[in-house]
Every structure is written in structure tokens, then in C-alpha cells.
Amino acid sequence: MPGLHHLDPAGWARQIRAGDRRALARGLSLVxxxxxxxxxxxxxxxxxxGHARMIGITGPPGAGKSTLASGLARLYRDRGERxxxxxxxxxxxxxxxxxxxDRIRMQEHWRDEGIYIRSMATRGALGGLxxxxxxxxxxxxxxGFERILIETVGVGQDEIEIARAADxxxxxxxxxxxxxxxxxxxxVMEIADVLVVNKADRGPERLEQELRAALTxxxxxxxxxxxxxxxxxxxxxxxxxxxxxxxxxxTALEQSxxxxxxxxxxxxxxxxxxxADRVWRQLGxxxxxxxxxxxxxxxxxxxxxxxxxxxxxxxxxRFLPKP
Ligand SMILES: Nc1nc2c(ncn2[C@@H]2O[C@H](COP(=O)(O)OP(=O)(O)OP(=O)(O)O)[C@@H](O)[C@H]2O)c(=O)[nH]1
Ligand SMILES: [Mg+2]
Numbered sequence: 001m002p003g004l005h006h007l008d009p010a011g012w013a014r015q016i017r018a019g020d021r022r023a024l025a026r027g028l029s030l031v032x033x034x035x036x037x038x039x040x041x042x043x044x045x046x047x048x049x050g051h052a053r054m055i056g057i058t059g060p061p062g063a064g065k066s067t068l069a070s071g072l073a074r075l076y077r078d079r080g081e082r083x084x085x086x087x088x089x090x091x092x093x094x095x096x097x098x099x100x101x102d103r104i105r106m107q108e109h110w111r112d113e114g115i116y117i118r119s120m121a122t123r124g125a126l127g128g129l130x131x132x133x134x135x136x137x138x139x140x141x142x143x144g145f146e147r148i149l150i151e152t153v154g155v156g157q158d159e160i161e162i163a164r165a166a167d168x169x170x171x172x173x174x175x176x177x178x179x180x181x182x183x184x185x186x187x188v189m190e191i192a193d194v195l196v197v198n199k200a201d202r203g204p205e206r207l208e209q210e211l212r213a214a215l216t217x218x219x220x221x222x223x224x225x226x227x228x229x230x231x232x233x234x235x236x237x238x239x240x241x242x243x244x245x246x247x248x249x250x251t252a253l254e255q256s257x258x259x260x261x262x263x264x265x266x267x268x269x270x271x272x273x274x275x276a277d278r279v280w281r282q283l284g285x286x287x288x289x290x291x292x293x294x295x296x297x298x299x300x301x302x303x304x305x306x307x308x309x310x311x312x313x314x315x316x317x318r319f320l321p322k323p
């Protein structure tokens with residue numbers, strides 16, 4: 001990417017804020033691939049970020065997340081909002097076809113300046129997927145998008161991490177998940193604010209029953225009862241109900257605490273990641289690797305007890321830069 005890379009961050013930031021899509025696309029790539037330069041750009045854009053409403057959309061592969069996101073984007077757009085979709089795919093190594101499919105399906109939007117769609121190839125994302133996603137969202141916010149839909153595939157730890165970046169998290173499930181529903185219940189139910197039973201044309205009753213039962217068993221700490229919305233994403237059926245459920249959650253959050261605490265919570269988490277990352281870089285991760293290899297060998301051989309003798313304290317004392 002020659003050219004823009006050498007542009008001064010302030011000028012580049014102005015282009016992005018003015019709605020230059022090429023500058024935005026390249027900015028997103030930069031933030032994704034070059035931590036230091038990305039941070040310089042984000043520093044310029046930070047004052048303009050922080051105002052969008054973010055919705056996380058997660059669920060098992062093929063559940064209809066992209067179809068729902070696309071329909072939801074249209075709905076918000078028709079209400080006058082500027083909408084961005086960020087499709088995060090941790091398994092893009094295996095599902096390049098699905099990403100391509102997303103693009104084709106989402107082409108209906110491409111002429112609309114008020115809708116922006118970005119697929120994020122996450123292999124090797126600096127600082128990990130969880131760190132990169134909110135940074136990209138910052139950039140989109142600064143570019144004037146008021147609503148950001150973040151699509152992630154899967155139902156594991158990564159998705160929980162990503163959910164922390166969103167204000168409201170939607171979990172998309174489909175009939176016939178079989179035993180998978182048990183795994184899903186274990187973690188993601190905790191963070192799902194709205195449950196969608198998609199592909200309702202395939203008989204939603206049993207899944208809905210299971211979900212209702214699961215919700216009765218596990219009350220959430222924050223007292224929120226995730227509504228269950230039935231949908232057929234391909235026809236758009238259930239989309240208004242989904243938007244309404246999301247709005248209800250937003251209202252509940254705002255009434256109980258205002259909008260700031262949600263941001264505060266997100267930043268509290270992001271600061272952890274940023275600091276850990278910074279400390280690790282200052283320690284000189286590459287240089288430490290061989291030290292850690294030796295330590296691991298000694299522990300594995302039983303010569304060193306990592307729980308004793310202040311092993312970790314001594315290690316840090318040796319390598320932390322003096323303040
Ligand atoms: N019958 C039926 N098919 C649907 C429905 N929603 C989506 N599909 C189809 O399911 C397939 C997967 O839809 P996507 O929107 O790509 O699902 P996804 O969850 O984004 O998939 P990945 O991103 O690959 O995990 C597509 O062929 C859709 O047309 C639905 O409500 N009913
Ligand atoms: Mg998808």
C-alpha cells in the first residue's frame with residue numbers, strides 16, 4: 001500500500017472523517033496489520049469515535065448471521081442511520097467461500113454510501129482478534145457510522161471476547177443443533193442479550209423450548225431476561241422484532257446506567273489488553289522467548305517449582321525495565 005502509508009496521520013484522519021471510503025478501507029487495513037502506524041491514526045481519530053451503537057452478532061457456522069446482519073443493516077439504514085458491518089471470521093482459513101458468499105449477498109448494499117461492509121481476515125491479527133475488533137470499530141465510528149454490526153462465527157471464548165466490544169450481543173441459533181446446544185448454553189448464554197431462533201421455516205418449537213428451559217435455570221447476574229426472537233432471515237421475517245428486542249436492551253442499559261458505563265466497561269477491558277500488550281513489548285518478547293523456553297524445560301524436568309521460590313517474581317525483577 002504505497003502512498004497513503006506515508007501520509008501524515010492528521011491528513012489521513014481528515015480524509016476518513018470526510019467520508020473518503022478509500023482512506024477508510026486503507027485505514028482499516030493499517031489498523032489490522034501495523035500496530036504502531038495504526039495507533040498513530042487511531043490517536044488522531046479518537047476524539048471522533050465512541051458514539052456508535054454496537055451490536056455483536058454471533059452463533060454457529062451457517063446459522064444465518066450474515067443474512068440477518070444484512071437485513072438488519074437495511075432496516076437501520078431505512079430509518080436514516082449510517083450502518084457498518086464488520087464480519088470477523090476467525091476460521092477464514094477454512095471458509096474463504098463463506099466470506100465470498102457474504103460479499104455476493106451483501107452486494108445489494110454496495111451503491112449506498114450509508115452502508116459499509118468489511119470482512120476481516122483474522123489470521124495473525126496483531127494483538128489477537130479481540131484487540132483488533134474494537135479498534136476497527138473505533139475507525140468506523142470516526143468515519144461517521146452510527147450503528148456497527150459485528151459478525152463473528154462460533155460460540156467460544158473468542159466470541160465472548162468480541163461480545164465485550166459490543167453494547168448488545170445477539171446469539172443466532174438454528175433448529176437441529178443437536179448436542180451442540182449444550183456447549184452453547186455453557187458459556188455464550190451468559191453474554192447473549194437477545195436470542196434469535198433463525199431458520200424458523202425448519203420448525204423452531206423444540207429449540208425455543210430448550211432455550212426457555214435454559215433461561216429459567218440460569219438467571220443472569222444482571223437480571224436481564226434475554227428475549228427469544230423467531231426469524232427467517234432469508235425472507236426478512238422477524239427482523240423488526242429483532243430490532244425491537246435490541247432497542248429494548250439498549251433502553252434497559254441506558255435507563256439503569258446511562259450510556260457511559262457501557263463504554264467504561266469496554267474500555268476497562270481494552271485497557272487490560274493494551275497494557276498487557278505494552279508490557280510484553282517492553283519486556284522484549286522475542287528476547288524473553290529463550291529464557292522462557294529454558295524455564296519451561298526446567299519446570300517440566302522437575303528441577304524448578306514455578307509455585308515456589310518466587311520464581312516468577314525473580315524473573316520479572318530481572319527483566320522489567322526499572323521505572
Ligand atoms: N431456510 C433458511 N435458510 C436460511 C435462513 N437464513 C439464512 N439461510 C441460509 O443459510 C445459509 C447460511 O447463511 P449465512 O447468512 O451465510 O450464515 P452465516 O451464519 O453468516 O454463515 P457463516 O458466516 O459462514 O458462519 C445461506 O444459504 C442462507 O441463505 C432462514 O431463515 N431459513
Ligand atoms: Mg457469515
